[in-house]
Amino acid sequence: MSETVSKTARWIDWANPTRFMTFAAAFLPWLGGLTTLVLAVGFWMSMQAPDDYQQGATVKIMFIHVPFAWLSMMCYTIMTLAALGTLVWRHPLADVSAKAAAPIGAVFTALALVTGSLWGKPMWGTWWVWDARLTSVFVLFLMYLGIIALTRAIDDPAKSAKATAILTLVGFINIPIIKFSVDWWNTLHQPASVLRMGGSTIDPSLLWPLLVMAIGFTLLFFTLHMQAMRNEIWRRRVVAMRRVAARSAERRTVQ
Amino acid sequence: MSNHAGFILAAYGVSFIALAILIGWIFVDQRTQRQALQELELRGVRRRSEAKTDGAS
Numbered sequence: 001m002s003e004t005v006s007k008t009a010r011w012i013d014w015a016n017p018t019r020f021m022t023f024a025a026a027f028l029p030w031l032g033g034l035t036t037l038v039l040a041v042g043f044w045m046s047m048q049a050p051d052d053y054q055q056g057a058t059v060k061i062m063f064i065h066v067p068f069a070w071l072s073m074m075c076y077t078i079m080t081l082a083a084l085g086t087l088v089w090r091h092p093l094a095d096v097s098a099k100a101a102a103p104i105g106a107v108f109t110a111l112a113l114v115t116g117s118l119w120g121k122p123m124w125g126t127w128w129v130w131d132a133r134l135t136s137v138f139v140l141f142l143m144y145l146g147i148i149a150l151t152r153a154i155d156d157p158a159k160s161a162k163a164t165a166i167l168t169l170v171g172f173i174n175i176p177i178i179k180f181s182v183d184w185w186n187t188l189h190q191p192a193s194v195l196r197m198g199g200s201t202i203d204p205s206l207l208w209p210l211l212v213m214a215i216g217f218t219l220l221f222f223t224l225h226m227q228a229m230r231n232e233i234w235r236r237r238v239v240a241m242r243r244v245a246a247r248s249a250e251r252r253t254v255q
Numbered sequence: 256m257s258n259h260a261g262f263i264l265a266a267y268g269v270s271f272i273a274l275a276i277l278i279g280w281i282f283v284d285q286r287t288q289r290q291a292l293q294e295l296e297l298r299g300v301r302r303r304s305e306a307k308t309d310g311a312s
Contacts, residue, residue: 058259061266068270107277111270118266122259220274227281234288237302238295245300 015093017233024230031223039216045209052206061119063209066194067217068112072140073175075105075221079147080172083165093229095161096236098168099151100228104221106144113137124188132181133189136174143171157236 042063052059079101085094116134117127128134147164154160182191193201200207 115266231284238291241295
């Protein structure tokens with residue numbers, strides 16, 4: 001029992017904001033460099049990839065559309081875990097993580113919608129249909145906007161953290177709906193073709209560039225998320241220090 | 256490239272611009288917060304927890 005307690009204590013001790021800042025400062029340049037390298041290789045592979053026998057050259061849009069769509073869901077899942085961290089353990093980094101992730105997730109979701117639309121026009125003959133997959137991703141985008149608004153509507157992070165965490169948890173119901181919408185309903189969007197029972201249905205000449213681009217954009221997400229978390233911790237320190245400065249100035253005038 | 260080149264270029268172009276704005280915004284935010292912290296430290300303001308920790312970055 002005491003061993004478990006000390007282990008938990010050690011874990012929490014490690015994950016404090018100051019340790020995170022030291023770790024991020026050392027790790028971010030490497031992560032940024034690796035991101036640039038993988039994205040450059042992925043972009044080169046995408047340009048070299050052959051045309052699809054049905055989609056033609058528009059398959060190139062898939063190399064960015066699929067990673068954006070995947071990240072829009074991964075980002076929300078990370079925010080849901082952070083919401084649990086806020087509500088269950090009240091961990092100080094959990095709310096910082098959720099708040100920093102929301103704008104990045106919103107951008108990736110918007111890009112998934114826009115690139116999907118730019119693919120849909122030449123391939124489906126329409127920019128947009130209100131079917132299950134497209135609508136559920138649009139709802140995800142609105143969820144991100146709602147969360148961003150809520151995190152910035154309340155000045156005190158201690159108060160906004162709980163409200164944001166509850167909203168995020170409730171909104172997580174949308175993630176399995178997005179994932180399985182193509183199986184549950186009749187939609188224009190094709191069913192899963194990369195991660196599916198019985199292996200991928202994509203030819204290796206197109207699958208490899210897609211996977212490298214997906215890894216590159218995932219690394220980009222983590223680089224941006226870590227930097228945004230660092231900014232948020234600085235922002236909170238600035239607010240705390242301004243408060244201290246204001247209080248000591250007040251005391252001086254009273255005396 | 257086929258006659259769909261416009262759609263492909265638009266998709267890559269929009270993505271590049273949106274990500275550049277996102278990255279730029281995060282960098283500007285970083286500079287703003289760092290400058291604010293430095294200015295407060297120059298004025299001699301310290302966080303309450305700073306006495307206990309080994310000098311937060």
